[in-house]
Amino acid sequence: QSALTQPASVSGSPGQSITISCTGTSSDIGAFDYVSWYQQHPGKVPRLILYDVSNRPSGVSTRFSGSKSGNTASLTISGLQAEDEADYYCNSYTSSTTSYVFGAGTKVTVL
Amino acid sequence: QVQLQESGPGLVRPSETLSLTCSVSGGSITNDYWSWLRQPPGKGLEWIAYVFHTGTTNYNPSLKSRVTISIDTSKKEFSLNMISVTAADTAVYYCARGAGWYDHWGQGTLVTVSS
Numbered sequence: 001q002s003a004l005t006q007p008a009s010v011s012g013s014p015g016q017s018i019t020i021s022c023t024g025t026s027s028d029i030g031a032f033d034y035v036s037w038y039q040q041h042p043g044k045v046p047r048l049i050l051y052d053v054s055n056r057p058s059g060v061s062t063r064f065s066g067s068k069s070g071n072t073a074s075l076t077i078s079g080l081q082a083e084d085e086a087d088y089y090c091n092s093y094t095s096s097t098t099s100y101v102f103g104a105g106t107k108v109t110v111l
Numbered sequence: 112q113v114q115l116q117e118s119g120p121g122l123v124r125p126s127e128t129l130s131l132t133c134s135v136s137g138g139s140i141t142n143d144y145w146s147w148l149r150q151p152p153g154k155g156l157e158w159i160a161y162v163f164h165t166g167t168t169n170y171n172p173s174l175k176s177r178v179t180i181s182i183d184t185s186k187k188e189f190s191l192n193m194i195s196v197t198a199a200d201t202a203v204y205y206c207a208r209g210a211g212w213y214d215h216w217g218q219g220t221l222v223t224v225s226s
Contacts, residue, residue, distance in 0.1 A: 036212035038156070045205070045219060046156065051212035089156050093211050097172045100158040100211055 003101035004090055011109040012080045020106045022073045022090035028101065030071035034093040037066060037075045041086045050075065085110045113138035115206050115217035123224050129193040133206030133217060140164060140187045144210035147180060147191045149202040161210040162189055196224045
């Protein structure tokens with residue numbers, strides 16, 4: 001059982017915006033801004049798309065944005081494109097075990 | 112551009128030890144954290160451990176009793192040892208730069224635990 005809760009799937013049409021939630025507790029997301037997000041296409045290596053809640057690494061599209069409210073972090077993909085169809089994972093530091101936990105992942109489908 | 116490459120056996124017998132090495136090229140291994148993560152077939156990601164260039168380590172508590180991570184800065188390598196493996200340890204193992212967020216990853220190596 002993952003420590004962070006993500007919806008199993010989210011879908012949207014091209015051009016739309018979608019939001020993926022990642023819910024934790026007051027020991028992880030609620031306490032620290034150490035949330036990161038990864039995109040993984042089938043059979044490929046995960047790719048960092050956001051770190052420290054809302055920072056984008058160089059080369060990542062501005063269509064990806066992040067936020068946090070309370071114990072829930074969110075990844076928003078704007079202007080959805082076919083290439084965005086992938087699995088997305090959130091990750092956070094947790095003080096309960098002084099380690100790092102992932103969500104189970106969310107499959108994004110572009111309709 | 113930092114590049115990472117995992118190496119090690121693709122098949123490990125149950126109850127034996129899994130040993131993997133990650134070679135770092137294209138950048139320095141010092142002043143950074145280095146991690147191992149894994150992904151069972153069809154499942155999500157799991158962080159295993161990290162090591163700092165000084166040798167400071169941190170482990171996933173669920174694996175801590177079986178795992179050791181180490182670093183050899185002279186060889187620009189860091190390693191993972193996992194003892195007493197079972198079929199549940201079958202996964203793609205990734206090495207990556209970072210602790211908490213991972214910006215450079217190896218290609219991953221599939222390790223199957225089977226007799």
